[in-house]
Amino acid sequence: MAGVTAPVLGCVGPPRVLAGLDVLPRLDGDDHLAVHGALPAYGPEDLAGLAERIDLRGRGGAGFPFARKLRAVMRTAGARDGRCAVVVNGSEGEPSCLKDTAVLLHAPHLVLDGALLAAAALGAEEVVVGVTREDVAQSVRAAVAERGPAGSLVRVARLPERFVTGEGTSLVNGIEGRAALPSGQKVRTSDRGLGGVPTLLSNTETYAQLAVAARLGSAGYRTLGLPSEPGTLLLTVAGSTVVEVPAGTSLAYVLELFGFSPGEGVLVGGYHGRFLAPAAARSVNLSRQSLATAGAVLGAGAVLPLPEDTCPAGEVARVVRWMADESAGQCGPCVRGLPSLASAVEELVAGGGRAAWEAVEARARGVRGRGACSHPDGTASFVASAFTVFAEEFRDHALGSGCGRRVRGTLPLHVQEDPERLVVDWTLCKGHGLCVDLLPDVVRLDADGYPAQAVMPVPGRLRPKALRAVRRCPALALRIQE
Structure with a gap:
């Protein structure tokens, strides 16, 4: 963790x-x-x-x-x-x-x-x-x-x-x-x-x-920083190094000083932030005004350079899926919209063609401005920024050629090491389907109307619904395994 x-x-x-x-x-x-x-x-x-x-x-x-x-x-x-x-x-x-x-x-x-x-x-x-x-x-x-x-x-x-x-x-x-x-x-x-x-x-x-x-x-x-933005800033560089810098310091200088380069691009502001193309990352300063001119925001102070040996499309797909799993689970844009957006991005990266590209754009539009908090908007903006900076990468993936690079997990995620699992007892299951009604993001049915998998990981946010599915199963065929 x-x-x-x-x-x-x-x-x-x-x-x-x-x-x-x-x-x-x-x-x-x-x-x-x-x-x-x-x-x-x-x-x-x-x-x-x-x-x-x-x-x-x-x-x-x-x-x-x-x-x-x-x-x-x-x-x-x-x-x-x-x-x-x-x-x-x-x-x-x-x-x-x-x-x-x-x-x-x-x-x-x-x-x-x-x-x-x-x-x-x-x-x-x-x-x-x-x-x-x-x-x-x-x-x-x-x-x-x-x-x-x-x-x-x-x-x-x-x-x-x-x-x-x-x-x-x-x-x-x-x-x-x-x-x-x-x-x-x-x-x-x-x-x-x-x-x-x-x-x-x-x-x-x-x-x-x-x-x-x-x-x-x-x-x-005001003796440090800019006249318009005095003082210092705290940044987290590459998910591991916390750096204090005067406002107005060159982003490229900070990256170079701590052993990084703009690589394929730099995400500034975290997962509700924006990507900068390499040229912009080399010219921008760490101030609100300079970042705004480049279409970025300082946000929570995260600076994440993407090295040239990782696949940016795959990195983005990982983050969008994680963001969907981090939903509060309270409103439609989060419960339905973000998982659908994550699936559309994953399908595009796997070679889904023009239809997958259009699906991503439609899903992103569908969650904007409709959430109970800023999470759907922030996630949609993250995807839009990635599509702008890495347009050719996503286009190659959509057409099936891809980039040939591995996804190295450069963008850090909080991963639950041992998630709970929903387990089906096949000797008892009668295919009533109530589990999929309660847990559509966990349970998938096969062509015969039975769960497609016997063991399914349950995100922490969905545990209450998983427990409800266990209690409501008429055949008592479900259990939670830690």
Whole structure:
């Protein structure tokens, strides 16, 4: 599982978030103060003004201005009874990202500083750090304990490791003990979040950058990066190396420095991101403006170069199937649309011809703008970007010639090592077909109306439906095998 992956750390220029980690593997409370110094206090307007002057934006994908979030919580809480909460999103369900994991493992106090700074400014009752990895949870709990009474406001919530866990309503649901799934309601957490109160929710790096800026002040913070985008960025390069770079650094320089090249193209922003062709990857800088000009987004900070010895079409097909399996299983575009899109991409890569190409385009159009969260849109955009950058590759595969290269798994995935299986007892099965009605993405029927396979892997998200199929089978012919 991805939970055992240990990130390698690096930097371009002087580190800020990763400061001190070239000497120590983890900064405990005393080390943290020795490296970063004491944290100044800020009032609510002063903190919002600081975030505004440095143009601090969410580093989890959407890039929403932090000052606007902060002021929205202030406004909503002030109009009610003043109660509010602060949530740190450290879930990082994106397989290609380890930057938030790295900060929480190695410099957790910096994140707690930012979260507690915001909580003090807002008068928040609670700070919750939501994580998915046990080693990360242990690191944060240790940091809270190292703070003594000052850490009493903070608790750590362990959540399931899934792609959709990091969606705002999904995270809040998981923290409150419900299924960590998107609510499908267009409700901002700044209006109603944890416990029904206005909640400031942002990701790990955002709070760490806030803590850095609080110490440096806006003028000091702006000494690195671009005038329009000051400060540093955390990137995960090739799914394993976490790098801190000043905003505006050349993407090609970062890749070369850590032993990579643009290869056949570079995926920037993770699996809801966009591919850059080699020429664009060599010319673009790591800033919102430069990436936007090239049709890309920084997103969750993932940078994934595709080497020339792997098949890009096959790599994309693997990711789309994984994204379909990571569906929340709640709305049609995810339950039906994404598996159909994945199947269409797989058929095209296997030589499905023009009809398969058209099927992919139709399936992608069918899921856009219709999901309960951004997962269907992000997946469809990922496919569209791949079809643009690797058009010739996909065309060759569709026509049956292919590229002749192996799929090396360069794009990392969280793979369940020992998935549960649905097992059919042929001595009891009568071919009623109720199992396929409940599990159309798992069970396929043969020409005689019986399950085509005796043993079928069950994705974790479909376990409840698999259990229901076992209970409802009239012949008692099904069981779950771990």
